[in-house]
Amino acid sequence: MLTEDQTCNVHMLTEEEKYNLLKNVIDDYDRKESNLIQILHMAQAIFGFLPAEVQSFIADEMELSVSKINSVLTFYSFFSTKPKGEYTISVCLGTACYVRGGKEVLNRLKDELGIDVGETTDDRKYSLTVMRCIGSCGLAPAMTINGKVYKQVNPNRIKRILGMLK
Incomplete structure (x- = not known):
């Protein structure tokens, strides 16, 4: 799981480090589809939003279709596929x-x-x-x-x- 220090400083990570962190999150949640919402929450915390590249990464890592990931994202209003402002x-x-x-x-x-x-x-x-x-x-x-x-x-x-x- 993410430590408090990691969650507070994700904006300082490189893209590669963010993807490695997300991979660890997916592993921590056992790559189970039943944990997809929690994984998406963590991914959004890491990246700030959920662009197509992140959705594809999650789909590949969890062996799910991108359309499955996107259907969950678009159903819940909390998730954003566009960057948010300060x-x-x-x-x-x-x-x-x-x-x-x-x-x-x-x-x-x-x-x-x-x-x-x-x-x-x-x-x-x-x-x-x-x-x-x-x-x-x-x-x-x-x-x-x-x-x-x-x-x-x-x-x-x-x-x-x-x-x-x-």
Whole structure:
């Protein structure tokens, strides 16, 4: 299994070291298909996302088809086949947030970042997603950045909020 030191420093590993680490994880889980979800979680922790090359590696090591790996990845929303940004920005589009300007906040973010929902900036600094409700209806519209809630957001505050992240 991965040690705490390994999980904290995977970003410092070479690609070869990451694949060796993933091979060890697959071995630790006895290459069993019943452990595929756990292996995918660990692979995503190692690589940050699950690109086609990593899916193929897992399929080869576990003697499974790539389509089997991909069907599990696409079924569970936790897994990502695209790289995520350093900051994940999620705009609430639940009823209260939508009615109070959530769509305008989202549009301003799209303009400022130059990306659409589900995308990541080229520098991998920001990823943009939407949520249905974050439980801040009384202070809508709301959004989160890496889990931190920002309440009563309006489009004019977006530039300042993003500036605080730099």
